Amino acid sequence: MATTDRQATTLALAHALSAAERGLAVIPLSRTKLPALRSPHRDDPAAGPCHGECGRFGHGVYDASTDPARIRALFAAAPRATGYGIACGLPPHHLIGIDLDVRSDTDSSVSSVSSVALRELALRHLFTIPATVVVLTPSGGRHLWLSGPPDAVVPNSAGRLAPGIDIRGAGGYLVGPGSRTDHGVYTAAPGTAHLPPATCPPALLRLLLPPPRTPRARGTAPPGSAPAGSHGQGLVQFVLAAHEGQRNTRLFWAACRAYEDGIGPALVAPLVDAALNTGLTEREARATIASAARMTGHRP
Structure with missing residues (x-):
């Protein structure tokens, strides 16, 4: 191995140990930014998922540690490492x-x-x-x-x-x-x-x-899925694409279409989640959807 590579490995180890002192768990990386240690299970097609339970190195981010002794051992096992990753x-x-x-x-x-x-x-x-x-x-x-x-x-x-x-x-x-x-x-x-x-x-x-899952009664369809179908998902995406100044308008329009198409109740939770992602509060979102329900002759 070239002297420059050895120097790069030494520097990478020094930086990794410094990061570990700050409470950051690290692993050695290659010049391609990938984990420098190959999986010990690469030649065993029957091996199940392992996150390091086998005790060997080569599990990517699951090898990450703040322990100086373990970090030195990781780099010793990866002599061509020129960088380090922070988990x-x-x-x-x-x-x-x-x-x-x-x-x-x-x-x-x-x-x-x-x-x-x-x-x-x-x-x-x-x-x-x-x-x-x-x-x-x-x-x-x-x-x-x-x-x-x-x-x-x-x-x-x-x-x-x-x-x-x-x-x-x-x-x-x-x-x-x-x-x-x-x-x-x-x-x-x-x-x-x-x-x-x-x-x-x-x-x-x-x-x-990720959007929170809304609790639902047993036997009912998940919000935004079967009852709403692709049309319901399209209405949700319409709300998600709203910019400031059009959030309430888009939400009201989408809720009106949902109630007119008979999928309003099933789409309330997905529309509220979408509105929250655009910056509206839950109170504002539910008030707008309730207005759409009343406008279309439905109970909110």
Whole structure:
């Protein structure tokens, strides 16, 4: 192995140990940003799912640790590692990563689509991103580190929040600053390396969490499924696409169509969830839907 690779591995281990001192669980990564240790079950097609219960290394993010001895052992088993990954969703920080990609079809003087999309979301849902750790990627993107509550499981997603915005949550990982990849080095933005991951704004957290399941009576169809069909799902999507200034109007229109088509009662919960995602309160949403029911001659 080349001297430069050995140096990269040594530096990656040093950065990983430093991150672990801050309570961040880490794993070694290769130059491709993938876990540096291969699965010990790769040659056993009959092996069931294993998250490290077998006691061997090679289970990706499930190997992540803050224990210096274990981290050194992980890197010793991965001598070609040149970076490290930070597991999301684990205590004490319950890290959430906001991955902002950049535009590849324009020059760097043009603001990235993802940054603009995040600003629009912040304006629409009335939240601000607090001062926090920001990691700059070799491609010009940014990773924002936020801390979630211990009882919230934020799922990983790609582009669900907005185009160009990926979310790293439970079961995912972020490439740590100081990691060297095929495309360059990840670095902490000036003035942010010393910061702890800031608390995720509640309004943003609501957008990141999956819609809550509404309790239903035994024997009834799930909200927004069988009784509503594809038409009902289309009405829900119509509400989800609303911008500020048209949220109540779209919700009222969709609720009217639902009651006229006989699927109003089954669609109340999905429409309320959709309205909450656009920024309306539950009280506002239910009042608007009740108005639509009365307007169409139905009991709310």
